[in-house]
Structure formats: structure tokens, C-alpha cells
Amino acid sequence: MALSKGDDFPIHQTAEPVAYAGTDRNFYDRYFFNGYAPDGGGFFAIAFGVYPHLDVVDAHFNVIRDGVQHCVHASREAGMERMDLSCGPITIEIVEPLNVLKVSVGDHEGISAELTFTGRHFPIEEPRFTHRTGPRVLLDCTRMTQNGRWTGWIEVDGERQELATGTMGTRDRSWGVRPIGAPDAQPIPGQAMPSFFWQWTPINFPSGSLFFHVNNDTLGNTWNTRAAWALEGASADVLSEGAGSMRTRLSSGTRWPSGGSTVSLALPGGPEEITFEPLGRFQMKGLGYTHPDWRHGMYHGALKVEREDIVLDGLGPLALDNIHVQIPVAVTSDGEEGIGVFEQLIIGPFAPLGLSEFIDGAG
Template sequence: MLSRGDDFPIHQTPEPVAFAGTDRNFYDRYFFNGYAPDGSGFFAVAFGVYPHLGVVDAHVSVVRGGVQHCLHASRELGVERMDLTCGPIEIAIVEPLDRLEVRLSPSEGMSAELHFTGRHFPILEPRFTHRIGTRAFMDYTRMTQNGRWNGWIEVDGDRRDLAEGTMGTRDRSWGTRPIGTRDMQPIPGHPLPGFFWQWTPVNFPEGSLFFHVNNDEHGNPWNTRAAWAGEGADRGGIAEGAGSMRTRLASATRWPGGGRLALALPGAPETVQFEPLGRFQMRGIGYTHPSWGHGVYQGREKIEREDIDLDGLDPLLPENLHVQIPVAVTGGASEGIGVFEQLIIGPFAPLGLTQFLDGSA
């Protein structure tokens, strides 16, 4: 099963690039988001390759006027993992680790051309390895990078250039996590596994702040780190440290209503405040989507438009729990903008959540 990748020195095993170990849940994904300086015009992109499921899927989604417009695409992979097209959506790597492009050819009333340039060398997050009982739930690596955007997005004939100063974040992750059709085999002793996740990449004028945490249901972290990258930081110029987040929830939801982050991180403010500016539903790019979940087989090729009324949805339906909240950020004398991503499934004692899907009091 030779492919174009086999002509490049990128092999990690004695096998052709088409193979990625033996775990059916192996994935390789691109993620991007972007927002104007006031948090408006929020958009995001996801592109996933699932070599053992034989599937590629991609999503582009933008918020305008209280509606989240989404374009979903899926196709059969074959063996060519270096073909970064899926229906009308294409990723182009212009300069690895620095400049990338996203193109959406006209489809279902949507099109776009987006250019990303990194503000610093990507940071490598700690490896995410987590088990539920004896079963590996996830084991993956991720790199993250803030950057600047230019380009345009068109929805139903309304073409808008990205606002001057549009910034955002992109990441690349690869490894194993639940994808495709859900595993119906129960895990003995763990009938209601919980999951808590926060991620807050921030663009300050002078640099980029990153914080993430995975906690258990008692609030104990099993993966967390804070990092600071000054403008133009190279591989050796990224500082690492720790943070502790105090979060409030929006009423009757599991969405973040803001928070205060305390940091022990060279170059970064000691405390950072987050205030919401809007909301983006991650189901719009496949995360927890009931029918367009990542890696789900949709047939030989499928493209579908979806429009989400952000004010009309039920915040406690499982597909609506995972959100990215554009936030205004204040750290000392500096003001910035970023996102507050959160997903809470199951009980979480520090926020008073006791059931699988209850909301805040």
C-alpha cells in the first residue's frame, strides 16, 4: 500500500505510511479558529484523517447574526494520507510550522479563502494519555500555535473580508481517541465515565498565552500546563509553567460564564480574567455531532450544509455541551482576546455537577 508519503523521510515504523500501528482509533487532525478583535465573526475549521477507518472528514463553520453556518464533508480515504482535500475543503501547507491556507470552494452557499501565519514557533503540549479502568481512552500528541489571519468568507452571497487584526489559534494532533462508530462494549466498574476539559489560548499584543487542564470528577488534574510565547518566539523561546483556573458557569448550562486564571509562568501576567463575548458550538465542526461525528462513515462522498440557531438550542443536550467561547481577556495592564473552550460530561464536584447532564444551579 504505497502512497506519496513513502517518498518522504517521515516513516515512524517499518511499514508504509498508509499504516498507523494497529489501533482502529488512530487519527491525524488539523484544527483552526479565528475571530475579529472584538470577538465577532468567529469561524473554525477541522480536517481529520482516519487511516484505519478509511475515512477523511472536514468542516468549516462561521457565526453571523446569531446563526452558526456549517459545511460538513466526508469521503473515503483509500491509502493517500497526504491528499488534504475533502469535497470542497482543502488544507495547504505553505511553510510547515508557520503558514497554512484553508480553501472552501463554492458549495451549498458557502465559500472561503483563509491564510494563517503563526506568531511564534508551535508549542508541544504534554502527551495526553488517559485510561478508564484498564481501557485506553486516549493517547495523543498535540502542537498549538497562535497566529494572524487574512482572507474572506462568503455565506449565501454575502462575502466579507476578515476584519483587520483577526487572530486565532491552530493545532495539530495525532494519536488515538474515540472516533467513528461508538464502542458499545461497556467498561466494567465505570458505567458513567466523566470528562472535564478546559483550553484557553489567548492573543495578547506582546505574546501568546496557553493554558489547558483535564481533571477527573473530583477536580484533580491528570494533564495540565501553561505556556507563554512572546511575539516571534523561536523553538527555544517558549516558557512553561503552571496555572489554576477558577471558573463560573452560565446559568442552567455547562458552558463557561467566565473565569480567573492564576499563573506561575515567566513572561505572563500573574492573573488573567476571562469575560464572554459570544459562543461557538463545537458540533459545527464535528465534535460530539450526533450524525457528523469525527471518523463516522458517511459513504463514498457526502457534503451537507447545517445552520444552527445559537439562541434556540438546548444547552444540556449532549451535542451542545462542547463550546468555544470568544472572550475578552485582561492580564495586569494588558488586554487581549482568545477563546475559553470547555467540555464537561458527567459529575464534576468543584462546580456542583452531580449527574451525567445536569446544569449549573
């Protein structure tokens, strides 16, 4: 039987029950959130993924305190039910679609949270991401992105902290096809070295929200990019879209962004140039990205929940599971100060930054 709770809602896209999501085994449906205090401290993040063809759900909650990234990882069998947004202790509640969502983390080995996100504007729909490696589709997905404000609390090992007044962050929802679960063991002819270049910079200014992202090939040619500006309370019909270009600096011996990176923008109503200065570092492996054990969509049995504590100082910057980062950043533009994140993932050669190997560091 394939019927599920979703079939009682008018959301069907094909003549099949909602449990069936096309034919590509790499189809996924995903939530992501991050948040940070006005000074960039107290960084936290949440991820929740549904993988219909693998019949798996997984979720992650992370918070940074005193230089340690505390993580809860969870995975369960989906049972072909896509409307159950719970996985172990982690639950997402859609209070008001496209505006208010609640994240709950029941206590697991001393970590718990109750958090509510309220959007600052209508979500941005980013251009469809379609990317092939030779004949094989690597990405084919849509993503919406939204900045917002957080309220609530987080507890770690008996120390409960209310979120600071003015805590902001970003959420996104993406769905489609990307590599998930066990990797394909069969190589692609003619593709000697995998490569991927990604930068994403959602920023909260007092006057509005700025978004810029770019995907480039190994020579620096852009295959997907967008800049967008949303004033406080902006509805869908007043969002502003344009273009931008990034001048990136890397910390020596790493593939992590350093201070002084800038974005130049052609964006009606938005800033013309912004400059980033790092306030910390968040390892995306805490949410399953490039994680050696908690890769998205991997099967861990009926239910598995695990705590992990990552000491941020001393991590090897060129280990494969450490190169994908979000850097909390202070941002300046035309005298206005903002705060946000600079996410970066560079795998393989990238000529504009002098990277020539699968993973080598900046000179």
C-alpha cells in the same frame, strides 16, 4: 497495495508504509483552526481529520453571522492516501511547515472561503495526553498549538466579507488515539458513568500568546495541564512554560462558562492572572464534536457534503451535542487587554462545580 504519496517523503516511523498507523483502530491525525476579529466577531473555525484504520477523511468549515452558525460538513473515503488534504470542497495547503497554512473552501450551497494563517511564534508542544477508563485507553495523543494572524475572505449566501484587519486565532495539530467512528458497544466493567473534564484557553495579547489547558478527574484532581507563554516571533528555544489554576464560573442551568472565570499563573515572562468575559458562543458540534450525525470518523460513503445552519439562540444547553463550546472572550491582565477563546467540555460528575449527574446544569 499500501504505497501512497507519503512514502516518497522521509517521514516513516516504522518499517511499514505510511498508510499503516500501528494497530489501534482509533488512531487519528487532525487539524483544527479558529479565528475572530479584534472585537470577537466573525468567529470561524475549521477541522480536518484523517482516520487511517477506518479509511475515512472528514472536514468541517463554520462561520458565525448574525447569530447563526453556518456549517459545511464533508466526508470521503481515504483510499489509504494520507497526503491528500482535501475533502469535498475543503482543502488545506501547508505553505510553510510550522508557520503558514492556507484553507480553501470551494462554493457549497452559498458558502466559500480563502484563508491564510501565519503563526505568531513557534508551536507549543503540549504534554502527551494519556488517559484510561478502567483498562481501556481513551486518549493517547500529542498536540501542538500555535497562535497566529489570518488574512482572506469568507462568503455566505452572496455576501463576501474580507477578514477584518487584526483578525487572529489559534491552530492545533494532534495525532494519536481518541474515540472516533462508531462507538464501542461493549461497556467497561465497573465504569458506571462516563466522565471527562476539559478546559483550554489560547489567548492573543499584543505582547505575546498565552496558553493554558487542564484535564481533571471527577474530584478535580489534575491529570494533564500546562501553561505556556510565547512572545511575538518566539523561536522554540525561548518559549516559556509553567503552571496555572482555573477558577471557573458556569452560567446557571448550563455547563457553559460564564463571565468572571479566572486563571492564576506561575509562568516566567507571562501574566500572573487573567480574567475572561464572554463575547459570544461557538458550538463545537459544528466541527463534528458530539454531533449526532457528523461524529469524527463516521462512514458516509464515497463522498458526502452537507450544509447545516445552527441558530445559536434557544439551543438546549444540556443536550449532549450542545455542551461542548468555545466561548470567544475578552481578556484582561495587569492592564493589558487580549482576546481569545475559552473552550470547555464537561461530561459526567464534577464535584468542584457541584455537578453530580451525567449531564446536569449549574445551580
